[in-house]
Amino acid sequence: MDAVRLIVTSRRSLAAGGGVRELLAEVWRAQALAQAIGSRLAVVGPPELRGEALGLTELAGRGCGVLDTPELGPDELCAARLTELGEPCPVLMHLGGLLGEVGITLVGIACSADDEATYWQCMEAIDAADESRDRVLEMIRKLTSHDEALPEWETG
Numbered sequence: 001m002d003a004v005r006l007i008v009t010s011r012r013s014l015a016a017g018g019g020v021r022e023l024l025a026e027v028w029r030a031q032a033l034a035q036a037i038g039s040r041l042a043v044v045g046p047p048e049l050r051g052e053a054l055g056l057t058e059l060a061g062r063g064c065g066v067l068d069t070p071e072l073g074p075d076e077l078c079a080a081r082l083t084e085l086g087e088p089c090p091v092l093m094h095l096g097g098l099l100g101e102v103g104i105t106l107v108g109i110a111c112s113a114d115d116e117a118t119y120w121q122c123m124e125a126i127d128a129a130d131e132s133r134d135r136v137l138e139m140i141r142k143l144t145s146h147d148e149a150l151p152e153w154e155t156g
Contacts (some may be wrong), residue, residue, distance in 0.1 A: 004083040007094040015103055020109055025070035028126060029079070030102050031063035033134055035077035037095055040138070045088055045124055049139045055136040063102075063128030066121055084118070092140045099133040 010033055014026045038056030043051055085091060103126050110122035 001081045002086050003040075003091045004086060004094050005077075006033055007091070007098050011094075011098050012047050013089070014105055015097075020113075021070075021110055023105055024067055024121075025072070026100050027105055027129075028070055029072075030098055031060045031067075031110040031125070031129065031132070032079040033052050033096060034099060034136075035060035035064065035141055036137075037085070037091060037132035038132075040085050041088065044085065046143070049088065050085055051088060052135050052139045054141070056139075059128050059135060063125050063132060066128065068121070089140060089143050091132045092143070096133055096136040096140065097154060099129050099136060102129045 009032045010026070014023070014030060017023065018026075035057050038053045038058075038060055041053035041070070042057060045053055106122045106126045106129065110119050113122065114120040
């Protein structure tokens with residue numbers, strides 16, 4: 001499945017809500033998807049994005065690592081269904097939106113957390129999602145400044 005469709009699916013699942021456990025599982029899935037997209041961009045993406053893409057992979061992996069790993073069936077991991085990246089800019093635009101929503105969801109969970117462990121997991125995951133989003137925004141900036149530097153006939 002292509003990256004944009006997976007991101008849209010992840011955003012819908014996150015927006016559907018649920019209990020804390022379900023939301024944290026959706027956040028984990030979204031971070032795993034960001035990690036997979038970063039990894040794919042690092043290997044086959046434009047050369048100017050490869051360093052930032054590696055950073056995204058690492059940061060999104062940290063976002064997964066600070067959360068308890070949910071028990072998922074084989075078809076429940078969006079990242080495993082990633083088969084096609086597509087054009088980097090739209091993928092990154094959608095991914096930036098998803099990571100922003102991940103951060104907002106985590107803030108909500110942290111504010112209502114009944115225990116300190118959940119609160120601190122959320123704080124660490126918020127930091128990772130925010131830094132991941134920063135990497136995504138930097139890649140978008142690089143792509144758009146590269147496109148603006150090209151003559152119009154090369155961008156058409």
